[in-house]
Amino acid sequence: MTGPSPRTASVDPARVHALIVGIESYGAGPAWDLPGPARDAVRVHALLRAAGVPEAQLRLHLAPLPPYRPDIPHAPADQATLRRALVQELPRVQGEVLWVWWGGHGALDRSGHLRLFCADATTADKLGIDLDSALERYRSDAVPSLTEQLWVVDACETFEEDLALREPLPPDALPVGRRTLVHRQTVLRAAGRGRAAANDPARGTGLFSEVLLALLAERAGALPAPPDPEELFPAVRARIAALREAGRTLQYPEIRLQSPERGETLPPPPAPPAPRPVSPLQRAVDALIAYPLMADPAERQAVVATLGPGVTGTLSRHPKARTDATGILNGLARSRPDALWRLYDAVLSVDDDPGRARELEATLREFASWAGRPSDQR
Secondary structure (H helix, E strand, O other): OOOOOHHHOOOOHHHEEEEEEEEOOOOOOHHHOOOOHHHHHHHHHHHHHHOOOOHHHEEEEEEOOOOOOOOOOOEOOOHHHHHHHHHHHHHHOOOOEEEEEEEOOEEEOOOOOEEEEOOOOOOOOOOEEEHHHHHHHOOEOOOOOOOEEEEEEEOOOOEHHHHOOOOOOOOOOOOOOOEOOOOEEEEEEOOOOOOOOOEEOOOOEEHHHHHHHHHHHHOHHHOOOOOOHHHHHHHHHHHHHHHHHOOOOOOOOEEEEEOOOOEEEOOOOOOOOOOOOOOHHHHHHHHHHOOHHHHOHHHHHHHHHOOOHHHHOOOOOOOOHHHHHHHHHHHHHHOOOOHHHHHHHHHHHHOOOHHHHHHHHHHHHHHHHHOOOOOOOO
């Protein structure tokens, strides 16, 4: 795996540009309200500003949802304004590093492109930006500088066909130049194919944005250079995994790396092997040694002795309780069909605890069937 480019190990803030988008309010009306992205975008702006990036090079586009009123100058987040920034303004700048941060609604269209809806999107006209075509444009000679790029997208990737749209999303690709081999792109996407990106409206943040902003704040001393993606992303993935475990999200973030040397989507970590099912023998042993009498060799022997010499003579015995219980059960399963239930009755004659009795009965039935013996020989 490669680390960060040597050219971004130490970056002059004057050569850094950013497009920061946070859309909470849409032309589609209250059904599309999304408290959080504008607030997250302002936090990104503050991080880069604190790292020394000139204010004029931080293009902040917001559509905040009342009552949130950011006290910072910002441009609108309609499609025409954002398209102009992507097609005309940013490609002309002289710089080395580009940060793109986008928070808002999105969908995965039928061609597999992520469509990011703009603030003037309505249910009848879902105006947006085709992220995949934007990435392709920014790897071409249409953007001669800004060779180091970090794109962060906190948006849903719900399948277009699952949105019950009356009309399919219209094609809306950005113009693309000639392909080159000079750009490096790292793309962090919050949701994963076909999944929703969780938002916390009460706290006004996207879960992915909150995680990533916290990690960037921990690395503030290295900004405005883009963080090493292969150091950052495992931490992102681990924290999102913890949120999945807590039932707060179902998303699986994704990272894509594109450079002259490589082009790949980093796979998720391998799933841990599924635990081996507990065998009926093990469950029966667990139920048997749950009885305190099994810990005492003398009591254990007294119980086994009630089975009679014709049975006990066939058993493999051991001084350790668990090993002895395993030998007893295996030996009884090979002897007469009613031997396991005679053991059950003998144990209950000494300790008739109802809970332990139910567990022992259930596990003996399962074990008897598993061992090839009738399970109803009580």
